[in-house]
Structure formats: C-alpha cells, structure tokens
Amino acid sequence: MKPALCDLALPTVDSHALLPGIRALGFxxxxxxxxxxxxxxxxxxxxxxxxxxAHRRTIGAAGLAVTGLHALLAGRPELGLFGDAETVRRTRDHLVRLSAVCRDLGGRTMILGAGGRRRGALSLKAAWLAGRAFLEDLLPRIERHGTVLCIAPLGRSGGDFVLSAADARILVDALDHPSLGLQMNSAALVDSGETGHAPFNAGRGRLEQFGVCDPGRTVPDPAGPGRHADFRRHLATIGYGGWLTLKQRPTAAPFDGVRRGWAVMRDVYLRQDGHAFVPPHRPQSFAQRTLPPAPAG
Incomplete structure (x- = not known):
C-alpha cells in the first residue's frame, strides 16, 4: 500500500514549507x-x-505525487446532486472542470462524499434514481480525462444518501462504468457497523482508495474506536495495493499531528509481517478439503 496525506491536515498558510518533511516521514x-x-x-x-x-510543481519538487482531489463541493452549498435541473447541471459542469484539474495535477481519484443530503421531501427511491441519472450524465464527460470518481460513504451520522460501503458498491455495480470507483474509510465503516470482512471482499478489485481516519477527523488512535488493526488485515487479505490516505484535521502543532498520524500508518497499516486475516467460518477451498478415499476396485 502507498501512504498519502490529505492536505486538510495541513495549515492553510505556508503549508508548502511542510511538504519536504512530510516526504521525509515516508508519505x-x-x-x-x-x-x-x-x-x-x-x-x-x-x-x-x-x-x-504551480501547485503541481511545488508538490513534485518535494518528491510527492498528487493522488487526486477531495472536498469537491466544499464551499459550494448551492451545488449538489439533488435539486432543480439548473442546480444539477451546474454541479455536473463543476465536477467536469475539477476532473480536468485532477488530470493536470497528475492525479486520478476524485472523492465525492456520497452526494450529501437529500433535499426537501425527496424519497430515498427518488434519490437513488436521481443519483444514478446524475452519474450516467457525468461519467462519460470525465472518462476522457482518465480520472475516477469515487463515491465515499458518509456513515449513518454523515448524511442520508449512500451511507454505507454496501450502498456505494450497489451504485458502482449498477452503473459498471470505468470512471466510477469505490472509496472506503475507517471512520464511516465503524459508524455504519461494517467492521467485518464482507465490505472489503465485495470491493475487491474496485477499491480505489482507503482513508485512515477516526470520528471527528482527530489523529487516529490505534487503540481507539477506528478498528485500524482489523482493517489492515482485511486490506491485506484482498491484496489491496493502492493509496492509503491519512485524513485528519490540523492540530495546534500541525507537523507534530502529522507525525503522530504517520506513526499509526507505519506501525499498523504498513507493517510487513505477512499475516493475512482469514474471516471466521470461511468456506474451505477445494484444495483444502479432505476428500474421502476413492472406492476400492
């Protein structure tokens, strides 16, 4: 797995000065x-x-790669997947422009927080139909950029549409488009009660990014509620080798917070002990079964 850092862990002023130190840590x-x-x-x-x-050059000069974009609708409360036709059109065009930005930075993934909340009296069924129609319109427009839009589940406390990894997988499977992928993060998995192996096995081959975060985006605590050791074993079992992104808010001493977050990445997720998690009651493979002896004669 390749370690990355979400830039919201950095201060808004003079964050570029921290980039060489971030690379030196191992990101x-x-x-x-x-x-x-x-x-x-x-x-x-x-x-x-x-x-x-200029941003691409600055990040590259520090020896870092741009993995992609996140917070796609931050600061744009007038946009969203649900609303009148003009709102939906403007949201689509905004994401197409950001797809080109992602490409020009050298990134691939665009993490969309599951579309946020349904508006007004929109039923859940209507929201699913509207969300699918939005993506069917958007995805062909970004495919030429080589980017992948990843639907990020928000957890039960984060919204009211695509709350779980299972919801996201249903949406990705329904559209089956090369520009649509999966993202999972530890905080949302805990919040939605998906701490077992099933969501990881279901996302095998389609998972584009895994976010390491605790509730409230505090510095991850390996002994806290994030189930990080379990998630690391699940990822190892499915052979995940993509980006592993630390997502936390800046601390009072930003680099100290990043250093503590890196310690969790290094000691929990990136350890090279070769142990893979085997789910309980996993059916034996054909090769593992003890076959009865062949009948005599």
Missing part, C-alpha cells in the same frame, strides 16, 4: 482539496491553469 502522495490550490484566487468555479501548474 508518497498528497490528496488535494481544490480550494487549497489557489486560496487567493477568489470564489471561482475552479482554480486557474497557472495555479494548478
């Missing part, structure tokens, strides 16, 4: 929030090409 990638690319650029729909190129 290989940075996940970028679009509004962090050009914080002085005003409230435009997307950062300028010049700002994107």
């Amino acid at each position: 290989q990638g940075i996940e970028v929030a679009p509004h962090r690319i050009d914080p002085d650029g005003g409230a435009g729909d997307s950062p300028s090409a010049a700002a994107v190129e």
Whole structure:
C-alpha cells in the first residue's frame, strides 16, 4: 500500500514549507482539496491553469505525487446532486472542470462524499434514481480525462444518501462504468457497523482508495474506536495495493499531528509481517478439503 496525506491536515498558510518533511516521514502522495490550490484566487468555479501548474510543481519538487482531489463541493452549498435541473447541471459542469484539474495535477481519484443530503421531501427511491441519472450524465464527460470518481460513504451520522460501503458498491455495480470507483474509510465503516470482512471482499478489485481516519477527523488512535488493526488485515487479505490516505484535521502543532498520524500508518497499516486475516467460518477451498478415499476396485 502507498501512504498519502490529505492536505486538510495541513495549515492553510505556508503549508508548502511542510511538504519536504512530510516526504521525509515516508508519505508518497498528497490528496488535494481544490480550494487549497489557489486560496487567493477568489470564489471561482475552479482554480486557474497557472495555479494548478504551480501547485503541481511545488508538490513534485518535494518528491510527492498528487493522488487526486477531495472536498469537491466544499464551499459550494448551492451545488449538489439533488435539486432543480439548473442546480444539477451546474454541479455536473463543476465536477467536469475539477476532473480536468485532477488530470493536470497528475492525479486520478476524485472523492465525492456520497452526494450529501437529500433535499426537501425527496424519497430515498427518488434519490437513488436521481443519483444514478446524475452519474450516467457525468461519467462519460470525465472518462476522457482518465480520472475516477469515487463515491465515499458518509456513515449513518454523515448524511442520508449512500451511507454505507454496501450502498456505494450497489451504485458502482449498477452503473459498471470505468470512471466510477469505490472509496472506503475507517471512520464511516465503524459508524455504519461494517467492521467485518464482507465490505472489503465485495470491493475487491474496485477499491480505489482507503482513508485512515477516526470520528471527528482527530489523529487516529490505534487503540481507539477506528478498528485500524482489523482493517489492515482485511486490506491485506484482498491484496489491496493502492493509496492509503491519512485524513485528519490540523492540530495546534500541525507537523507534530502529522507525525503522530504517520506513526499509526507505519506501525499498523504498513507493517510487513505477512499475516493475512482469514474471516471466521470461511468456506474451505477445494484444495483444502479432505476428500474421502476413492472406492476400492
């Protein structure tokens, strides 16, 4: 697995100065929030090409890769998957522009927080139909960029649409599009009660990113509620080798917080002991079964 850091763990001012130290710790990638690319650029729909190129060069000079984008709708409360036709169109166009930004930064994944909340009296069935229609319109428009939109479950306390990894998998399977992938994160899995092996096995081959985080985006605690040791074994069992992204809020001393988060990544998720988790009551494979002796004669 390849360790990355979500840039919201860094301060908004002078965060670039911390990048060489982040690489020295062992991180290989940075996940970028679009509004962090050009914080002085005003409230435009997307950062300028010049700002994107400068951001890419700065991150690359520190020896880090851009993994992709997150917080795609941050600061844009007027946008969303659910609403009138104009709101939906503007949201689609915004995500298409950000897909091009992701490509130009050298990234691949765009993490969308499951569309947020349904608006008004929209029923759950209507929300699923609207969400599917939105994605069917969006995905062909970003496919040419080589990016992958990842639906990130929010957990039971985070919204009211696509709350669980199972919900996200149903949506991904229903559309079966190369530009739509899965993201899972430890906090949402705990919140939705999906701490067993089933969601990992179901996401085998489709999981694009795994987020390491605790509730409230505090610095992960290996002995806390995040079930990090269990999740590491689940990931090892399915042979996951993609980005493992630390997601936490900045602490009073930001680099100290990142260092503590890195210790969890290193000691829990990136340990090389070769032990894989075997789910309880897992059916034996054909090769493992003891076959009865062949009949005489």
